[in-house]
Amino acid sequence: MTEPHTIPTPPQLPGMAWRPLQPADQDAITALSAACQAADGGQAVIAVERYLHEQATTIGAFDSVGRLIACAAAWPEQNDQEARANIIGQVHPDQRGRGIGAFLMAWSIAQAQNVLRALSSDQPRVLRLTTEALTPVAEQLYQRFGFTQQFAEDVMRRNLDRPLPDAPFPPGLEIAEWTPALARQFFEAYQAAFRERPGLPGWSAQQWIEWATGDDGFHPHMSLLARDGEQPVGFIVCDDAWIVQVGTHPAWRGRGLGAALVVEALRRFKTAGAEHVTLDVNANNPSAARVYAWLGFDLTGRRARYVRDA
Numbered sequence: 413m414t415e416p417h418t419i420p421t422p423p424q425l426p427g428m429a430w431r432p433l434q435p436a437d438q439d440a441i442t443a444l445s446a447a448c449q450a451a452d453g454g455q456a457v458i459a460v461e462r463y464l465h466e467q468a469t470t471i472g473a474f475d476s477v478g479r480l481i482a483c484a485a486a487w488p489e490q491n492d493q494e495a496r497a498n499i500i501g502q503v504h505p506d507q508r509g510r511g512i513g514a515f516l517m518a519w520s521i522a523q524a525q526n527v528l529r530a531l532s533s534d535q536p537r538v539l540r541l542t543t544e545a546l547t548p549v550a551e552q553l554y555q556r557f558g559f560t561q562q563f564a565e566d567v568m569r570r571n572l573d574r575p576l577p578d579a580p581f582p583p584g585l586e587i588a589e590w591t592p593a594l595a596r597q598f599f600e601a602y603q604a605a606f607r608e609r610p611g612l613p614g615w616s617a618q619q620w621i622e623w624a625t626g627d628d629g630f631h632p633h634m635s636l637l638a639r640d641g642e643q644p645v646g647f648i649v650c651d652d653a654w655i656v657q658v659g660t661h662p663a664w665r666g667r668g669l670g671a672a673l674v675v676e677a678l679r680r681f682k683t684a685g686a687e688h689v690t691l692d693v694n695a696n697n698p699s700a701a702r703v704y705a706w707l708g709f710d711l712t713g714r715r716a717r718y719v720r721d722a
Contacts, residue, residue, distance in 0.1 A: 417522040417529075423515055427476035433463055433483055437472065440480035444504055451505040453713020454545030454567050455690070462500050462542075469523045473512065481507045484516040486524040488531060495531045497524035497722065499541040513550070517557045528722050537722035546714040559718035564695040568709035572682040572689065577707055579675040582667050586639045587676070590632035590649070595621050598637055601644035605659025624649045624656060634680045636673055640664075648673040653681065655691035670700075674707055 422430040433441065441460050449456040463470060468487040475481050484501030499520040503513045521539060528537045541559055543550060551561075581587060588594060599617040602624075615623065624630075629652030638646035638660075646660040646669045655677060660669045681689050692715065693701045705711075 417525045419522050419526075420515060420518045422471070422473070422519075423511055425510060425512075428481070429474050430471060431474070433470035433472045433485070435464055437480060438464060440472075441483060444480045444483065444502060447504055447506075448502045448545055449713075452545035452547050453711075454543075454715055455713070456502060456545040459500060459542070459544045462498075469527065471516070471519060473507075480504075482512045482516060484520045486520050486527055488527045490531060490535070493535065495528055495535045495537045497527045497537075497539050499524055499539060500543070502545075508549075513553055517553060521557060525722055539720050539722050541718040541720075542716075543718075544715050546716045551716075554718050558720045560720065562717045562719045564714055564716040565692040566695055566701060566711055567690060567692055567713045567715060568701070568704050569688055569690045569712045570678065570704075570707065570709040572678065572687055574708055576675055576678055576682070577671075579668060579671040579707070581638070581672040581676075582664070582669055584640065585645070585669070588637045588639065590625070590635035590637070594637055595625075597639070597644045598624070598635075598647050598649070601637060601647040601661065602657070602659060604644070604661045605647070608662070627651050629654070633684075634677045636676060638664075638669060638673065646670065646673055648677050650677055650681070653686050653689050655689060658691075671703055671707060674704070678707075 438460065441463050442457065445456040445460050462468075463483055463485045465485065465487045468485040470483065470485045472483040473481050481504040482502065484499070486497055486499050489496045489498055501513075501516045501520055503516070524539045531537075539559075541554060546564070590598065596617055599620050602620060613619075631650045631652070634648075634650035636648050637644055644661075645664045648658040649656040655674065658670055658673055678689055690712075691704065691709065693704060695714065
């Protein structure tokens with residue numbers, strides 16, 4: 413077996429102390445993530461729990477008053493195709509430009525390589541870095557450390573204090589809310605909408621249904637299925653103030669169905685008291701981004717995933 417990778421020593425900056433993260437640090441991680449999201453856009457706050465993953469190796473930097481100003485984590489994951497080490501990290505906007513980000517990258521890569529070294533697998537081994545708030549400086553840093561962008565999506569937000577546009581459903585369609593009995597038809601609509609898209613996960617009906625509805629915030633009342641007779645032709649799935657996924661059958665594109673599904677979901681969110689709704693759109697899907705912009709969504713940041721060989 414190869415020797416373990418050497419873990420770099422943290423920079424000794426004035427008033428800064430380094431230690432592993434603990435469950436009691438969750439509020440501090442949330443505060444740091446909120447500061448990064450306010451500066452960079454995106455959705456940094458949704459990543460808080462990843463820093464406390466039960467298998468994660470972590471590190472945090474605390475200033476002289478105990479405020480968390482930077483942190484990183486690495487943990488293993490394995491599937492049928494590869495053995496993977498996940499990496500995530502963030503630096504407070506006030507502390508950037510001091511070499512902390514570069515140290516966290518070097519630390520995370522070394523820890524991730526050691527995590528993979530401990531796995532008994534002959535599968536390809538990769539490092540996967542995820543960011544919920546991509547900036548140009550961060551992108552340059554990732555590229556400098558040998559990472560290639562695998563996936564990116566823009567985060568768009570729609571405040572509900574503005575009037576909703578007029579987007580009626582095409583005539584003749586039946587619109588139904590999510591029920592367990594309709595779950596498989598939602599999956600059929602998903603497959604029809606996305607089967608031609610590169611990188612489709614290839615989920616079974618059970619896997620997709622668990623992914624779409626597994627969070628505690630899942631909203632069946634805002635999740636809608638459009639049917640032409642017995643054929644599912646469009647769908648939208650929603651979580652707390654979040655449009656998880658929306659898609660239409662290729663034969664129904666260009667007829668306003670996707671816009672109608674989004675506007676109806678927004679109307680229901682507004683009735684329920686929501687102040688805003690957020691969604692993601694793939695960075696290589698500009699036509700969808702234009703539709704969302706017409707519906708009143710504003711670009712607020714970018715999420716991305718990067719990979720490199722281990």
